[in-house]
Amino acid sequence: NAGVTQTPKFRILKIGQSMTLQCTQDMNHNYMYWYRQDPGMGLKLIYYSVGAGITDKGEVPNGYNVSRSTTEDFPLRLELAAPSQTSVYFCASSYYGGSDSYDEQFFGPGTRLTVL
Amino acid sequence: DQQVKQNSPSLSVQEGRISILNCDYTNSMFDYFLWYKKYPAEGPTFLISISSIKDKNEDGRFTVFLNKSAKHLSLHIVPSQPGDSAVYFCAATPGTASKLTFGTGTRLQVTL
Numbered sequence: 202n203a204g205v206t207q208t209p210k211f212r213i214l215k216i217g218q219s220m221t222l223q224c225t226q227d228m229n230h231n232y233m234y235w236y237r238q239d240p241g242m243g244l245k246l247i248y249y250s251v252g253a254g255i256t257d258k259g260e261v262p263n264g265y266n267v268s269r270s271t272t273e274d275f276p277l278r279l280e281l282a283a284p285s286q287t288s289v290y291f292c293a294s295s296y297y298g299g300s301d302s303y304d305e306q307f308f309g310p311g312t313r314l315t316v317l
Numbered sequence: 318d319q320q321v322k323q324n325s326p327s328l329s330v331q332e333g334r335i336s337i338l339n340c341d342y343t344n345s346m347f348d349y350f351l352w353y354k355k356y357p358a359e360g361p362t363f364l365i366s367i368s369s370i371k372d373k374n375e376d377g378r379f380t381v382f383l384n385k386s387a388k389h390l391s392l393h394i395v396p397s398q399p400g401d402s403a404v405y406f407c408a409a410t411p412g413t414a415s416k417l418t419f420g421t422g423t424r425l426q427v428t429l
Contacts, residue, residue, distance in 0.1 A: 205360070234416075236419075241326070241421065242421055243321070243323075243406060243419035243420050243421045243422060244361070244406070244417075244419040245419075246416055246417070249416060259416065291360050291361070293360070305351060305363035305366065306363070306417065307363070308353075308360030308361045308362070309360050310358070310359055310360050311358070311359070311360055
């Protein structure tokens, strides 16, 4: 199992450019998440998905879009990159089977994005 | 509004001693609490969790204590090892299928 994989690892964008951050998981998890982490800050949720075809906004969704056409993939799209989107982006997944116990989220290695 | 707070940005502990990392929360709806560990250039990895129906959960060298009345939890690492040097994030959620709210992290350095 590769777990959660993210590409690219690093990227520099110019203001106004667009890009897609890729995220794939091979654990058959139904829930997937996108977070961003700014220096000295915790992780903030951008978008999440509870299954293929279902997505919802998190705490900081502005400037981003997502789609979930398959269980495995959850790409994050930046349409008009701004310096405020300079951050490290983490994708995560978890399995929720309706149990009372909490199933932890598994994280990818992150994508470091700089917008100049 | 920071609902999960880790007020100590960094902590330095000698190898073999106890490390205590603290976390405070404000949202009384939080029901599950987790600790994640993060090494540089890697994603966070799950360490240990605790449900609000318990006040202690232990896993090897790691113990998490929950004080609901004080809205406070702590992670104890005994004995601390150099490989424990990392950033530790506290996280909380109001339910098993709900989103996590993370604290800002505490950087632990275990010295020889």
